[in-house]
Amino acid sequence: MINELNTELYHPGEWRWQEGDRTVTRTSQWTAPGCHNGCGILVYTEDGKFVKAEGDPLSGWQGRLCARCLDMQEAVNHSDRLKYPLLRDGERGENKWKRISWDEAVQWLKDAHQDVCEEIRTYPGGIGPEGFVSLTGTGRNTMWQVGMLTRAVFGSCNAGSGFLSGDSCYQSRMFSCMLKAGDCWIQDTACQFPDRYDNPKYRIPEVVVLWGHEPLASNGDLFGHWYIDLIRRGTKFITIDPALTWLASKSELHLRPRVGTDSALAMTMLNVIMSEELYDKDFVEKWSYGFDELKEAVAEWTPEKGEEVTWVPADLITSAARMYADANPGQISWGVTVDMHVDGTELCFAINDLVAMCGNLDTPGGNVLLRYAYNTSKKYGAGLEFLSKEILDRRIGIDRNPILASGFSQAISTDMIVEQLESADPYPILMTFCHGTNPLSCTGCDTTRIYNAMMKARYNVVYDVFMTPTAVAVADLVLPAAMSVERKSFRSWWQPLRSITQCCDRYYESKGDDELIWYLGKEFNPDFFNKFERLEDFLTWLIQDEGNGVDYTYDELTEKVYDYWDWNMEYKKYEKGMLRTDGKPGFVTATGKYEFLCPVLDVIGTYTMPVFIEPYESPVRTPELLEDYPLLLTTGHRAPWFFHSEHRQLKYMRQFMEYPDCDISKDAAEKYGIAEGDLIWIESPRGKCKQIARIAPGIQPQTVRIRHGWWFPEQEGAAPNFYGTFEANCNNLTTIGVMGRIGFAAPVKGGLCKIYKVTPDNDCLVGKIYKEEGGFGGEHQLYWRS
Amino acid sequence: MVSVASTNFTGEANTMGLLIDYEYCTGCYACIVACQRELELDPKTYGIKVHGYGPVEVGDDKWEWSYLPMPTSRCDLCAERTAEGRLPSCVHHCPANVMYYGTLEELSKKLAEKSTQVLYSL
Numbered sequence: 001m002i003n004e005l006n007t008e009l010y011h012p013g014e015w016r017w018q019e020g021d022r023t024v025t026r027t028s029q030w031t032a033p034g035c036h037n038g039c040g041i042l043v044y045t046e047d048g049k050f051v052k053a054e055g056d057p058l059s060g061w062q063g064r065l066c067a068r069c070l071d072m073q074e075a076v077n078h079s080d081r082l083k084y085p086l087l088r089d090g091e092r093g094e095n096k097w098k099r100i101s102w103d104e105a106v107q108w109l110k111d112a113h114q115d116v117c118e119e120i121r122t123y124p125g126g127i128g129p130e131g132f133v134s135l136t137g138t139g140r141n142t143m144w145q146v147g148m149l150t151r152a153v154f155g156s157c158n159a160g161s162g163f164l165s166g167d168s169c170y171q172s173r174m175f176s177c178m179l180k181a182g183d184c185w186i187q188d189t190a191c192q193f194p195d196r197y198d199n200p201k202y203r204i205p206e207v208v209v210l211w212g213h214e215p216l217a218s219n220g221d222l223f224g225h226w227y228i229d230l231i232r233r234g235t236k237f238i239t240i241d242p243a244l245t246w247l248a249s250k251s252e253l254h255l256r257p258r259v260g261t262d263s264a265l266a267m268t269m270l271n272v273i274m275s276e277e278l279y280d281k282d283f284v285e286k287w288s289y290g291f292d293e294l295k296e297a298v299a300e301w302t303p304e305k306g307e308e309v310t311w312v313p314a315d316l317i318t319s320a321a322r323m324y325a326d327a328n329p330g331q332i333s334w335g336v337t338v339d340m341h342v343d344g345t346e347l348c349f350a351i352n353d354l355v356a357m358c359g360n361l362d363t364p365g366g367n368v369l370l371r372y373a374y375n376t377s378k379k380y381g382a383g384l385e386f387l388s389k390e391i392l393d394r395r396i397g398i399d400r401n402p403i404l405a406s407g408f409s410q411a412i413s414t415d416m417i418v419e420q421l422e423s424a425d426p427y428p429i430l431m432t433f434c435h436g437t438n439p440l441s442c443t444g445c446d447t448t449r450i451y452n453a454m455m456k457a458r459y460n461v462v463y464d465v466f467m468t469p470t471a472v473a474v475a476d477l478v479l480p481a482a483m484s485v486e487r488k489s490f491r492s493w494w495q496p497l498r499s500i501t502q503c504c505d506r507y508y509e510s511k512g513d514d515e516l517i518w519y520l521g522k523e524f525n526p527d528f529f530n531k532f533e534r535l536e537d538f539l540t541w542l543i544q545d546e547g548n549g550v551d552y553t554y555d556e557l558t559e560k561v562y563d564y565w566d567w568n569m570e571y572k573k574y575e576k577g578m579l580r581t582d583g584k585p586g587f588v589t590a591t592g593k594y595e596f597l598c599p600v601l602d603v604i605g606t607y608t609m610p611v612f613i614e615p616y617e618s619p620v621r622t623p624e625l626l627e628d629y630p631l632l633l634t635t636g637h638r639a640p641w642f643f644h645s646e647h648r649q650l651k652y653m654r655q656f657m658e659y660p661d662c663d664i665s666k667d668a669a670e671k672y673g674i675a676e677g678d679l680i681w682i683e684s685p686r687g688k689c690k691q692i693a694r695i696a697p698g699i700q701p702q703t704v705r706i707r708h709g710w711w712f713p714e715q716e717g718a719a720p721n722f723y724g725t726f727e728a729n730c731n732n733l734t735t736i737g738v739m740g741r742i743g744f745a746a747p748v749k750g751g752l753c754k755i756y757k758v759t760p761d762n763d764c765l766v767g768k769i770y771k772e773e774g775g776f777g778g779e780h781q782l783y784w785r786s
Numbered sequence: 787m788v789s790v791a792s793t794n795f796t797g798e799a800n801t802m803g804l805l806i807d808y809e810y811c812t813g814c815y816a817c818i819v820a821c822q823r824e825l826e827l828d829p830k831t832y833g834i835k836v837h838g839y840g841p842v843e844v845g846d847d848k849w850e851w852s853y854l855p856m857p858t859s860r861c862d863l864c865a866e867r868t869a870e871g872r873l874p875s876c877v878h879h880c881p882a883n884v885m886y887y888g889t890l891e892e893l894s895k896k897l898a899e900k901s902t903q904v905l906y907s908l
Contacts, residue, residue: 002886002892003888004888005873006870009870057878062883064880065816065879065881066814067815067816067819070816070823216812224881225881225883228810232810246813248849249851254847641815651829652819652822652823655829656815697841697842697843698841
């Protein structure tokens with residue numbers, strides 16, 4: 001029989017068994033190395049050492065694995081991994097370190113923390129721990145972890161992201177969902193069911209709109225290749241992307257908007273659907289609020305005006321709007337791109353409105369409302385109970401960040417962290433803790449500014465799996481992190497609740513993220529953490545969530561491996577009274593309806609409905625820049641073999657890409673005398689980087705698409721080379737301090753640039769510009785709001 | 787590195803094969819790594835190699851962009867795995883599920899059911 005395997009070899013229902021000398025453990029993989037998926041794997045170990053991972057054919061992932069997991073042995077057993085706590089033994093940037101014990105590291109942290117607290121208390125209103133700021137990376141299973149580390153361990157109110165301007169990764173998407181629908185949705189690929197597409201409740205979407213999303217390479221939340229399953233089952237695709245992706249080439253329609261004009265596109269689509277009455281009248285009538293106001297707000301967005309702004313032909317916009325509205329069900333799958341324009345939040349409003357209006361909210365095959373499995377409250381907000389009202393009032397930016405002040409989000413604006421590092425006003429940030437983030441290679445926008453800002457902190461700690469450019473450049477203490485297969489943890493992110501089981505010995509003296517918090521907690525906050533004799537007890541406390549979560553222990557989860565939460569397997573929960581705590585039908589919003597017009601946003605002080613804001617730098621807003629910077633920049637192009645700035649030291653991944661390449665059109669190549677394979681400078685008003693030119697068929701002609709997250713672990717780590725990370729860094733070109741009106745979203749993907757060949761005359765080591773010249777000399781934006 | 791004896795390219799009659807539905811191969815290279823790790827091969831040494839064509843415009847905004855995994859002489863169809871009832875590692879792990887392992891007889895029937903497929907006799 002074709003593709004028939006012997007299921008018994010995969011031990012149905014068991015979580016651990018022996019195959020000869022090898023122990024096999026059934027669990028899920030979730031960082032490090034990082035990604036967003038959390039796939040089901042079988043981990044083979046021998047004498048406590050990692051041998052290999054095999055996809056678990058009996059899991060919801062059906063045995064499939066991407067190249068990164070298939071090469072996990074290279075990551076786990078890599079000789080360059082951090083083995084011990086390291087204390088800086090030279091100047092920052094010299095890459096000279098002294099091995100210390102964990103006891104010494106803890107004492108160093110205690111001394112630093114005490115110094116921070118004492119100095120902060122000399123400032124008006126100073127309490128102490130607020131001078132400590134933690135920074136977290138994405139996809140590194142640092143959710144409740146960073147909250148607990150910051151609040152429960154160090155007693156600080158300041159937890160932020162790794163300097164990704166506007167916190168423009170998922171904040172706009174989540175915020176828009178929460179405000180308008182009261183819950184978050186994800187694209188329905190049947191991942192909430194153990195039997196997946198075979199579940200009788202599920203329906204295959206007729207149409208999927210990929211909005212700024214290349215799921216095959218970016219694996220946002222879900223296993224991207226599930227879309228291949230849908231294509232096979234008859235789903236048609238619409239791709240909205242300035243570049244031709246593989247999925248775009250298979251799509252019925254491909255819309256290539258001018259970078260940063262997606263809101264205009266979305267509002268034009270809304271207008272077409274509303275004026276042609278293609279929407280779901282039953283849903284709009286029974287379950288929504290503010291439809292007429294929205295209709296009025298988008299009325300000006302005729303397809304002709306849409307074309308003028310977005311450069312997408314009017315008839316193509318109309319066709320896309322009709323095709324999505326006519327689909328039953330239709331689905332929209334959005335990527336991080338939608339967060340990465342100044343009007344990203346408002347774009348997310350518009351996309352939400354498309355979903356809801358067309359009757360695809362919480363319907364089979366549409367966009368389904370999910371909560372973290374078993375609705376555990378221990379997420380980014382974890383540990384708030386450890387903070388006093390007084391210290392919460394000391395959060396960075398509390399006086400000018402309405403989202404924070406309103407209590408909607410506990411995420412500190414990363415742009416405001418940078419500004420306060422620079423200004424020390426109203427108090428200095430004396431200590432940073434990078435928890436699984438490498439901002440100088442990856443998320444840190446306007447990176448020279450980040451570098452200079454971080455150098456101002458008295459103490460910088462980096463906790464990671466490898467020595468990174470950020471650690472070399474700014475860290476004083478480096479702590480070794482364990483990898484997923486060495487950790488005890490869990491994942492409740494959507495569905496199912498799943499175990500992350502320790503399968504092999506931890507590498508040398510590394511500690512898992514969860515273990516680190518439990519371990520440091522006993523030192524810094526013994527009253528609380530001494531309740532947990534074992535790490536497993538602490539994890540049980542987290543999954544039980546004080547009566548709100550599961551009713552079993554972490555050890556039992558280890559044996560269950562997966563636990564699919566019933567609640568997540570229901571559709572139209574708003575009809576069934578499943579969303580609201582009062583048990584009434586409706587949504588968790590002020591009106592109880594889906595809100596096309598969201599009055600709460602008016603109270604917060606921002607737009608209540610979708611709006612298009614011309615990009616911060618664009619041919620329309622800043623025509624004066626066009627002479628020098630005639631092309632449109634988009635950053636963050638992904639490849640399937642790397643997760644953000646990770647995996648660069650793995651030769652089995654680098655075999656597919658040695659050096660980052662950027663996509664330019666044939667027109668641009670001819671105009672600027674660039675040939676395929678040339679090393680080129682890409683330059684914006686703030687800085688420049690080098691990548692290899694690829695002439696990309698099908699890209700919007702003025703667009704330059706460049707990669708992110710690159711460094712070269714094989715190169716010299718010490719200054720001024722810094723593992724070469726600043727040479728190819730797309731964030732030399734981006735901004736810090738340019739934000740959407742509520743503080744979320746920033747032009748990470750939008751901007752103007754020019755391109756020209758690297759020649760012996762103009763070549764230079766960019767790291768020297770960082771180390772010796774203090775930056776590129778361009779002007780930094782201090783504070784700009786849409 | 788282990789040298790793997792080839793069971794194919796012998797010219798002898800064969801019964802087993804790999805069928806690839808290349809309409810849906812996305813060029814993710816998972817099969818390459820699965821194979822390299824199973825056969826203990828160095829990077830850029832292949833038991834299966836993915837070849838590509840495109841993107842090439844073949845009509846008004848219509849594109850051809852295809853990938854095709856091709857086994858090399860090192861491929862033994864994961865003899866050890868298949869002997870005990872597992873699938874070849876590339877087939878087992880293919881994220882797009884485009885690879886099929888079976889007898890040439892049954893794969894030939896599948897081949898006839900749909901275009902844009904190739905069948906390797908190995």
